[in-house]
Amino acid sequence: MNQETQHHLHALELDKILEMLAQETASDAAAALAKELRPTGEFADVQHLLQETWDAYSLMAKFGSPSFGGLHDVTNPLRRAESGGVLNMAELLRVAGALRCLRAVCDWRSKSAGIRTVLDDRFDRIVTNKYLEEKIYGAIDSEEEMNDNASPALAAIRRKIRAASARAREKLDAMVRSPYYQKFLQDAIVTQRDGRYVVPVKAECRGEVPGLVHDSSGSGATVFIEPMAVVEANNEVRVLQNDEKNEIDRILQELSAEAGSFASSIITGCTIAAQLDLIFAKASLGYKMKATLPQVNDRGEIDLKRARHPLIDRNKVVPTDIRLGTDFDTLVITGPNTGGKTVTLKTIGLLTLMAECGLLLPVSEESRISVFRWVLADIGDEQSIEQSLSTFSAHMTNIIRILGQADGQSLVLLDELGAGTDPVEGAALATSILEQLRRQGARIAATTHYAELKAYALDTPGVQNGSCEFDVATLRPTYRLLIGVPGRSNAFAISRRLGMAEAVVVHAQSLVSTESTRFESVVGQLEESRRALEDEREEARRDLEEARKALADAQAKQEEIRRNAQKEMERAREQASMLVSRTRGQADALLNELEELKKQKNRQLTAEQKAKLNAGLRQMENTADPVSRNRRDSGYRLPRPLRAGDTVKLVDLDKQATVLEVDKDGKHALVQAGVIKTRAAVSNLQLVTNAEKRREERRRTRTVTKQFANAPAHAELDLRGQTADEALANVDLFLDNAVRSNLTQVTIIHGKGTGVLRKAVQEHLKRHSSVKAYRLGTYGEGESGVTIAELK
Template identity: 55%
Template sequence: MNKHFKALEFDKILEMLGKECSFADAREQALTLKPVFTKEETEKLLKETDDAYVLIGKFGTPSFGSPTNCANQLRRAQAGSGLTTLELLRIGENLRVIRSLRQWRNASDDRASSLDKYFNNLMPNKFLEEKINDAIIAEDEISDKASPTLSDIRRKIRTASSKAREVLDKIVRSSNYSKFLQDKVITQRDGRFVVPVRAECRGSIPGLVHDTSGSGQTVFIEPMGVVQANNDIRMLRNKEKEEIDRILLELSSMAGNCADSIIGSYQNLIDLNVIFAKGNLAYTMKAVTPIVNDKGYINLKKARHPLIDKEKVVPVDITLGKDYTLLVITGPNTGGKTVSLKTTGLLTLMAMSGLMIPCGDESEISVFKKILVDIGDEQSIEQNLSTFSAHMTNTIDILKQASRFSLVLIDELGAGTDPVEGAALAVAILQKLKEKGAKIQCTTHYAELKEFAITTEGVENGCCEFDVQTLRPTYKLLIGIPGKSNAFAISKRLGLSDDIIDNAQHLVSSESRRFEDTIEQLEKRRQTLEKRLKEANDTKALAGRQREKANSIIEKAKREAEREIEKAHQEAERISSRTKAQAQSILDRLENLEKKQKMSAEEKAKLRKSIDKMENTADPIKEKKNEKYTPPRPFKVGDSVLIFDIDKDAEILSINEKDGTAYVQAGIIKTKVKLSNLRLNKEKPKVTVQTSRKRNMPSKMDMNPTTEVDVRGETAMEAIMDVDAAIDNAVLMNINQLTIIHGKGTGVLRAEIQKYLRTHKNIKSFRLGNFGEGDAGVTICEIK
């Protein structure tokens, strides 16, 4: 592996990726994964990983089984060679995995994916797969179903074996021969059935001796009665072997004919397994797909080093390459400076290799031609190099290779030699790298480099925060602020005496002290501002939560109101239906009583009670909270009043002083209302319906405009006269619509009125009222 990549521990990331792979060749490919160096290739690899990540999230990781590389065996078969049962079984397993993966993709999602080219290049061969699986049961067992000939041969072998066993069973159970046997068992030697006979009795059982026991006390004799059967079995075994060889050769030939497609499909299996391993690794790391550019701009949000325990790692924000191309990170040892360097380089390498990176959404990474690194102790006794020499050798190599397409990461630049010379050398090296246009991130303890970052355009300071009170680093990277080494504070905290620390502080130059004091003041101001920012963010978050809570309450109230309105509608429909039924019942009773031509007082009382009950049921509106109201004068018939609880104007038709109620008309509706629920309106000119039965035509000045005529309770002749007068009145007053209130009753009055309307020259059209207009109890006319 490239030494720069290894210095960033990229090999350990590849080992993690290899553990996510399912079989050896995919694991080997994962371990040799290399980054690409163009934006297009990087985006293509990341897109494949992201698509695998999405598929895993929706449908889980597909099963890759245990495929093996059968390229050599397939090429041999392609050349005409026969394969063993184990080799054919492995080919069959590969075909099964190829088919199952293709089926998984077809069943998973209809949407196009960048992985489809890999899935489409998987070439299933179910015929060959089933042929192999039907023919071969295990590495050392061929199925009877492999061919009819093999099945027939094995049937004959079983028959011959059965005959031989029958003969030997008789010998074993015979009282004449059993006394010569060592054991009453039947065994085999060289594929032939024999019986164990005591050595001294070998002549007592005629037959062929095939073997002798190790002790010499037992001989294995093939009795003459089973010689022919054993010969038949031997011949059949030879035929069986020939048939098996033929079957294996035939399967090998079929596999050879498909060698190219199987080998190509296997390579796609490897590629897919590595891509899905990348997706699984992304889930393990809680990684995201970064935005990719080739401008050298890095903007990592909440980046986490993937090799540090995710429960302990502190996320850092790192930017480089836009407002500045050189970031100088300072701070105490073990504060996280080197981790910041490695995080930048390692996440860049991962993205360029198609791996999602552990950081926040909207993070951006750049593609570089070269990533050049000098991190760690490079001291080499064998090469007679000190630490400084080793680092300087690496730095010289970096200077030769660096360009504007390079990312340079240097840890403790200029360390290991005289501080004054080392600092000067470090500044000169950074200036040279900056001139070449490289994007540079380095760590240092030198105050000169902090000053260089403050005074040079395109260079920025950064520091790793350190808590002096606890003597522990917070591992937070703060960009824009130089860091302190905190050597005096740490030493004092650890117990170094004050006089030594004071003496050391006096030995430090006044300029260095002033610089450190300035840094300390900046740090204090930063902490104060950060605290205020945190408080502001907390307040903003609290306000946001409260706003969301208020919105939730409002939405809940709206939903409840809608439910109540719907419930009210349903209740109104129920009441309307019930009232209609009750009204029809009363009308039926009236009709029956009319037929009888008489009505008792008791029946009138019942009828009135039913009507009152129906009115109360049909008016379910709950009264408003009634305020104390005293009318300016007593109510009288004809007064214009307001029905308080429903905010509706009406006219008093009659007053019942006994029960404190009034019978009023609101529009076309007549109802009974309590006097306490009425409010007296201001006096208005009384509008009355011209229902006079006088046939003389009134003048236009004498007529009051009206759109209604009520003829309920009248005979047909009287009603027609009133309707005719109302129509004439409407024509003179230019009224376009007239409502005739005739009631439902038996329908006779309605029929007579409508019959008259059909012949009237001033009537354009007429219809029955709709729900809310009076239904079938009114007829609405349109005047020409």
């Protein structure tokens, strides 16, 4: 990239964005790639870069960001190893760290394998090598320490070193503890010099301790002597240490050779991982900027909605809408100083460059950005002391270069065009430059103070005025770009607000030409009309938003009511189904009991058996299916009067029976269901047709005994109003059913009353083989009116 292009990028502050991007990366290699990133002017390349970033953005939203920790640039060490060189422990650990990172990246991608993205080609080209990774980590503990288990030979050598060192220390420890030698020693300690064990001896007693002198203290009062008794042990340690070093070198050479054999695949994987790190850093920066994916075109059309300059504090920047290249190719922005004109220019240029680098943009959705081959900018104070050029001369030098380079695929941004010279000549020169750039086909955005350029924009098709809104009351810019409205200088209004004498301001106004005054007046009226329309539009927008919110709330409440109603219906159906099943089970149990009694030779029922049957019938009536009762009241009418021999259905029991006789009043009938004869209300009977009989016969697939075995049991039995005999018979039936249903605890309701029924029940429970324990109820359970029985 040439110096001129670099100048344009620097003027638009792309380097600051790239520095922010580098801070989002996890590896030095990716950070370097971020700082070297440059925009591309190829439409297909920009589309691909943005799609990569957007896919990474989407994957991060669902699965989090992959970890690139431990990714190092290991190209040079691996190429050296490939050529036969030996790597040190630190270099091998960096290779292992890179391999671990590659494996972690691939593992992360495997968790989201069901989602296809344009990044898959990069992920698929990464080759992991867990074997080499584990071998390096298994052999090397740190950059300076080889693991004992790196090889059997190294482990054996280190065991011998420890044994020889222990022998030498034992001899020296015995010497320093000896009363004879202690008087010759400066300190009763064992230390090392040059890797050999020595003792500190007083200088004047050096002849009393035979051995080799290895060192002396700075003062000369102490000499460090290796006693002759440990020379052999120290020599053995030194030999073993040399063997250890040779074995470590051999292991490093072996590991280096293996790393070198995989050099190309590891380097390729690390390169791709660094590229992925950069792409996910782009996505991460997009999250921090609250950015979106713009629509890209190559037609020079820019339509940015709620655009924010990314280098201005997000809490302070005011989003603005910017258009260029749609229905006009040149935008002339006017207005007072510090009004935000330059920020608008930089926003246009910087967001264009960011998109061409594959970065998401801090704009609202459905924004459009164009790809340009050249983004040319003349922004800021270009005064050059070196070249002895004035500000005007420096600006003209840059503009001359821009005129020589601009074409139909260029975006040109000019700040304070024509400033720094005579206003009349400057305005004429600025107009001529704009016309020349338009003839060359460029898209142009320029700022100026000249009223002549406002008139030029009003009179020239394809050129549009724009202004940055300024609040004269607070003397603060709002930074909103107003397209189609020329800016006012507001010099007189600002001077008044700052306290300048009214006479001075009035005299200044009188010196302005009538034509200029009239023009400013028209602009002022347009500004007032625009503000009024803006207020009305904002009020309409708020009303529409409130209406949409109210509609959404109403729809949400309606949906919630519908869901609640559906849940209640489901709950009612479940409860009704439970009651039906429970009642059917009780009826089946009674029928089974009657069938058993029928088989007995003695057809007469005992009082206990009658009581048991009566209790069962009463309990069945108490828990009858409420849905069936509702069906009785559902408007059903008999198609004809009942006759003896008709097959009917008892609605309460959902059982079929045969009519034996009908009362004279026609309101009751004697029916028989199995062996049971009962008098039922005609309103509780439904006439069964022949077709219904056949369906019922096909539906029956269970025997009475099987139905009883599957019947659900109550966890609660109500005995109130029964005699002791009836109650005890009912308790037996209740407990048998509970045991078959694997209930562990049941409740028997006997009421408080005189206590006779409670006493009889508890005496019976005491002797019952299925009862493990029983107790009276507590507060909230019914207290002394119930007994809680725990079953075995």
